[in-house]
Amino acid sequence: MRKAISVLLIIGLLSGCSNYRELNEVGLIIAIGIDLPEERESGYRVTYQVINPSYFSQNGSGSLPVINYTVEAETFIEAYRMASVIIPRENRVTHLSLIIIGEALARAGMGLIFDVFERGESRSTFPVFIARDSTAEEVLGVVEPLESNPTKSIISTSENNQKMYAISEAIPIYRAISLLSGEGQNLMLSGVKLSQPLKSENQTANLQNIKPSVVEVSGLAMFKKDQLAGWFDGKFARTAHLITSAVESTSFPLACKGNKNITITTQGIKSDIKTELKPEPALIVNAKIRGNVTELECYLEISNNEEMIKLEKKFEKEAENQIRETITKAQELEADVFGFGKELSKDDPEYWKRHEKEWNTLFSNAEIDVNVEANISNSGMLTDPFKLQ
Structure with missing residues (x-):
């Protein structure tokens, strides 16, 4: 009798995993870049960085660890759903680790762009950065030799700098939202940019360069309400964090x-x-x-x-x-x-x-x-x- 009950419990547990999906059946989005649109008058240009499962397979040595997909739409949610026209797997943001905002969008005003992350299924602890002098799409498009995953590279570089010199600080999105909606303190976000333009559109060429293009920490963006007003650089960025x-x-x-x-x-x-x-x-x-x-x-x-x-x-x-x-x-x-x-x-x-x-x-x-x-x-x-x- 006891064995029969154990078997029934195991069957019940197995049947309870109805929402289980294989890794090669979903598109795990680990980073999102948000820019002003290029092909429409309003809305957003959104870049989704998706994990490439084949990179981690035995035969994946020639592939890249991530794939970027970019779409434009009137709203962020529309862009997320429209991404299904180019992402061949079901989008998932449960592993979202990073948000990059293009400088042009930040200067124009971010509005309530972060509202969607408060309402959605993603965690609210991932950091937010500003793509300085470039777009979020460009920053997320570089693959480096030491950290071939751009998302991990940006986060690791920022955390390393915070420990060693303190120009950068990884501000989680919930804190950014709190400062934007609070009173008496304006938002301050770390900037990132490419150290130099990519010499080739072929990412593998960057991996073979002895001095490759990498993502570097670049100042602190100062905001007035939701608009980028200016930058702290060098010792001023460090001293702002000292204060x-x-x-x-x-x-x-x-x-x-x-x-x-x-x-x-x-x-x-x-x-x-x-x-x-x-x-x-x-x-x-x-x-x-x-x-x-x-x-x-x-x-x-x-x-x-x-x-x-x-x-x-x-x-x-x-x-x-x-x-x-x-x-x-x-x-x-x-x-x-x-x-x-x-x-x-x-x-x-x-x-x-x-x-x-x-x-x-x-x-x-x-x-x-x-x-x-x-x-x-x-x-x-x-x-x-x-x-x-």
């Missing part, structure tokens, strides 16, 4: 004698921002930075406590200047991407309610007060550097 405490580790070269530098590598950064009324709004940033001396190009007795104190003061001044310059760039665009308005709305909701609609102007004219506290320790096998004869 929002989104830096894991980074490096600061400090000038010394003879056009040489001392490099400080940070091991911990904690920033607090707030807006004080004096009586007009003032933007306050207090940051604590811990770091090590990791490179000396000029002689400095780092075992000397007085010399280290001088170095810390120099580092504090440099960091304060960079923070001030970065906030000033955002003020010029009237784009509060740091959340000063959001902090003010929590600390003084009555003032915020009265002045919310004019916050962009108030932010752009506000005073900036920056205070950095640095703690630097010597590092490495050496204390003082060796002296050149």
